[in-house]
Amino acid sequence: MIGRVRTAARAAVLLAAVGVFAFGNTAPAAAQDSNYPSRPVTMIVPFAAGGSSDVIARAVAEQMGAPLGQTIVNENVGGAGGSIALARAARAEPDGYTIVIGNAGTNAATYTIYPKLSFTPESFVPIAMVAKTFGVVALKKEFPANNVQEFIAYAKKNPGKINLGHAGVGSSNYLICKAFVQAAGVDVALVGYRGAGPALTDLIGGQIDGVCDAATSVSQAIQDKLVKGLVIGSTKRLSTLPDVPTSAEAGIPEFEAQGWNGLFAPKGTPPAIIAKINAAARKAVAGEAVQKRLKDLSSVAPDEAEQTPEGLQQVVTRDVAKFRVLLQEK
Known part of the structure; x- marks a missing residue:
């Protein structure tokens, strides 16, 4: 009887040890998620300063800092149509401290233009669309x-x-x-x-x-x-450019050029962190400062559905297919 008790006790100790070994990182990981962010976040911009992605990134990042409680630092990484920056973002630690702002070119068309990239659409987790251009x-x-x-x-x-x-x-x-x-x-x-x-x-x-x-x-x-x-390339004139005709008015209705900017994180970034960044991005886009900035920039805010990770993913999937056709046409 005593031997059985000792055997059971040893088994319990062994199971406890296995439990600590197997699940010992769960609590720290959860704690990291709940404490995120505890330091500044880097937003990679795939182009040189002054372009549309850069201007939008700075406007949104400035307003995201308050709800996150940390500064969002913009880092311009130009070259190869944005693929150098996307490759860097894909290699970053999936901890929420490196995100990237992309568009239909960097996150959809690039897979047709550069078929041997070091990253794929699955290398990124969509966070939120922040502007339509x-x-x-x-x-x-x-x-x-x-x-x-x-x-x-x-x-x-x-x-x-x-x-x-x-x-x-x-x-x-x-x-x-x-x-x-x-x-x-x-x-x-x-x-x-x-x-x-x-x-x-x-x-x-x-x-x-x-x-x-x-x-x-x-x-x-x-x-x-x-x-x-x-x-x-729009169906109606912009209030900021009232003298610039639409493609239909100009006689080339086939010219469509409505784009977007969205935030992405490396694959493996915890859902809890994605949710925090998404909430901060949506609050920034809804704010008066970004709304005014987008209007001044002849851009508009996405609708509610497009600001969700799922909504952005649907747009990416659609555009990957669309530009595969466009870029193969002669």
């Missing part, structure tokens, strides 16, 4: 065309001689260029930069003929008459 084609002031039909006529007389700048192959701005060129049926050269900001700077300086950009970053230059807006 509209693509614009703008020209340098001296360009000898003032509307789309004049542009098309000039381009057909000068095939391959017009150059349009964008934020790099794989960026959302590159997709705007591709959609515009296909809809217009013209042969132009597409020039990639490390971000929309440098491309716009060169356009203002007259080094290139035009840019494909989000209204978010190019609208101020159009308003200041530093460049001239040619067309917007």
Whole structure:
């Protein structure tokens, strides 16, 4: 009897030890989740400063800090249409301290453009969509065309001689260029930069003929008459750019360029942390400061469903398929 008691006691001790070994990290992990964030969070921006993604990232990050109780630090990592930044984000620790702001280019089209990437759509966990944007084609002031039909006529007389700048192959701005060129049926050269900001700077300086950009970053230059807006890939004119015609008004209704910006975290980031970041992002987007900033930038806030992780995932899945078709067309 005594032997049985001793055996049972040993078994209980052994089971307890196994339990500690197997589940000993559960409490600390849960504690880490509940204490998150205990230090600043880095938001990687896949392009140079000054572009639409950068401007939106800074506006949202500034307002996310308060509900999270920590500073959100923006870090610009340009190159390869955003894929360098996405690769870095995918390798980051899935602890919520590194997130990335992406768009239809970096998180959807890039998988067709760069088929041998070190990351896949499954490398990221969607957090929230934070802005919806509209693509614009703008020209340098001296360009000898003032509307789309004049542009098309000039381009057909000068095939391959017009150059349009964008934020790099794989960026959302590159997709705007591709959609515009296909809809217009013209042969132009597409020039990639490390971000929309440098491309716009060169356009203002007259080094290139035009840019494909989000209204978010190019609208101020159009308003200041530093460049001239040619067309917007939207179904209605923007209040901030009342003189820029829609694609239908310009005679190329096939030109659609409505984009988005969303936040993502590395695969494996705990759901509790994703929920905290999502709540902070939604509070920021709903706030007066971001609402005003988005309006000033010729952008709009996503609807409630699009601000959920599930809503953003649906948009990513849709766009991966859409751009696979677009980018394979000649």
